[in-house]
Amino acid sequence: MARYNAKETEQRWQAEWTRRNCFAAPNTSDKPKAYVLEMFPYPSGKIHMGHVRNYTMGDVIARFRRAQGFNVLHPMGWDAFGLPAENAAREKGVDPREWTYANIAAMRDQLKMMGLAIDWSREFATCDPEYYAQQQKLFIEFYNAGLVYRSEADVNWDPVDQTVLANEQVIEGRGWRSGALVERRKLSQWFFKITAFSDDLLKGLDTLDRWPEKVRLMQKNWIGRSEGLRFTFTLIDARKLEVFTTRPDTLFGASFVALSPDHPLTEELSARDPKLKAFVEECRRVGTAEEAIEKAEKKGFDTGLTATHPFDANWKLPVYVANFVLMGYGTGAIFGCPAHDQRDLDFARKYNLSVTPVVVPEDADPKTFAVGDEAYTGPGKLANSRFLDGLDVESAKREVATRLEAQGIGERTVNYRLRDWLVSRQRPWGCPIPMVHCEKCGVVPATDLPVKLPEKLVFDTRGNPLDHDPVWKHTTCPKCGGKAVRDTDTLDTFVDSSWYFARFTDPHASEPLTRAACDYWLPVDQYIGGIEHAILHLLYSRFFTRGLHKLGHVGLDEPFAGLFTQGMVCHETYKNQNGEWVLPEEIEKRDGKAFLKGTNVEATIGSSEKMSKSKKNVIAPETIIDVYGADTIRWFMLSDTPPERDIEWTEEGAEGCWRFVQRIWRLVTESENIAPPGTKIENAQGASLDLRRATHRAIAAVTDDLAALRFNRAVARIYELANAIGAADKADGAARREALEALVLLIGPMMPHLAESAWESLGHKTLVVDTPFPKADAALTESTSVTIAVQVNGKLRGTIEVTKDMSEDAIKQMALALDGVTRVLEGKTPRRVIVVPGRIVNVVA
């Protein structure tokens, strides 16, 4: 029999599935539904290994559920707006629309080569006017429902390019193209009121029991609910200043008050003080990224003002403007207690402010306890705090709150770290914000929907092309008919991806969503994507779904019932003798060393890292599919490495997968003694019974493993079954047929093309995609006896074979009679013998 020809075979089965329209999902069915979705790709132009891994996993689940009798929705689309198209336009002079759609066409072809079980009739791109027009309707609905508002916000401003920069375009505080020092600049922009759902988004996390614990934890911390106290300082000029603290207990350890550089009071003061103004400008040069702000050296500016301690009219605290105080959190002003907050401590040491410990550990002496370079944030008793001395932290918090509330200057509040979602982008390749600015009427929702992007985007100017397109920009007011201009900003692309999963349920409807389709398909039963989306995309989608619920478009709050976050695909890195990165395809390996192909020039092998263009450690999926076929690359992605962890691509591993493809093909086509299809199995004995047991154990294990997305374990079980079949020469034809058919159906979701060919070769006229997943016979998966370990003091000394109904005492006697046990005991009587039925015996000597 010839070797398995993946290339021809895969095309043949893909054509057959398409011809039969196997993967179309009807919007009504008697079957239970399953919505399986992978995060849709950005159309960069080529699929990469990360896509292959993601879509293979989703495809396995989709095919598995389908084989289990579900009506499966498994769609594909394109997250098609974004910066890269604009960059391509500026760098290569291409039209972003043409560039994007050409990329989509290329990537669609590549995805189809993978043999994915996708309902392609539901495909759309977020840059299709058909999609973003619906999104504009939703934006206006959110606006009318009070979930969208306009406010000032900071952006990164490149003073040379006269352009707003994304955080990734700010490199060490400078614009990536101009190299100019970046400034923060205030613009009037649109926000989604995600904070209206802070508490709801937090509580909802508890219901997501099929989400990874770590993602729920990250979201919880991101929302950042904290109970604290807002209270007011009186400044020396009688002005009031409100601060927020989660540690009111440390009020007697206060040594300064600090304002954010963006605080209104700072702005007022800097108008009169050029030095303060310069300091604020310096702070603003850090950009808007929180990481940069937090990592910057703690700096402050003494305003000369003082604040009066709320419990002591004679106690004056200096008021600073400090670069680490964020305007977006709390009130944008704090009191600093250096002994019990690391940032405050760093600040106090720099400016020689006092450090008074007011919470000391239970076992420490309040008189001698001192704080060095590390703030003390643990529990303890209050000290140096007058009426609070001796109290524990929680009681002291309550006491301070009660007293300040009684004085009428404080209020217990719940504060969230979560900020409202800024969605305005000064970018041309996005969904236009459907708003009009009228000189008379102010901001008015557009009525001439959809507001389409101009046919031609011109990139010869600085800034946003939409802002420089007079024909597109100028319009009339929908209210008064007077002169007006369009909002020239576009929506954050996270808006596009916040509801696409719902649109897939009826992707070509004339309204944004069809309630019946959403009610049938939502929530997404299994969502799969990268861990890098653990917070933003998933949180925004959860918010958007709540908004859609409020507006009556959907009947639920949580869009994704099950979430799985996959690891990245990594590869070794190579550098030539000049220290430049070298592509894997330019390398050949000999004796564990790497050489530039066809030469004796050695290259250095670097660490394995996430595949990226910048490090040139990429392997193109299409070349692998070309050599080995889609089934091999799919099998690789599922084998060995747990799906949530990073996987390393290796040539050896790929070859191993290819050999397994061939091995299955040989098992099926070269096996002798296979009973004809449909043969009944009766009274299997000996080798036949052993094979049947192996078969049914494999079915049970693979079923469990696939349901739990433990693909690597399912793969191992399938190898075991293949080994068992290969070794079962003495089994009869009926048992061999049963085992081979099970093997083929078990690999069906993972290597669908090979499975179809093998199924056909076994004499079937049907397709594997139309065949139910095999079911394990419980009578064959249970065993009557078990080998258990015998330990002495926790150390293994032998094993015994026991039957299920054996008494604990009998097991104990067997264990104590073991050579290994008697040798170690040396005739002594054990102090204790622990018998865990079916597991272990531990003799404590």
Added chain:
RNA sequence: GCCCCUGUGGCGGAAUGGUAGACGCGGCAGACUCAAAAUCUGUUGUUGGCGACAACGUGCUGGUUCAAGUCCGGCCAGGGGCACCA
């Protein structure tokens, strides 16, 4: 800086608190072959021993337990996110 995760043979990894290393890759030995490839069989944590076997072994360190890769505390290293990359 803050939040979260990961760490087990030469490599990827397996292991409801209960026989550490299933399964795969690689290596070694053998079979087939004129030879090679492919394939098949055996073997493969480290150290000592002819051997039965023994000791050690899951990043480091301390603890809980009859029993710890697994639970708890403290470290170290690598990775993801930090609100305008998607």
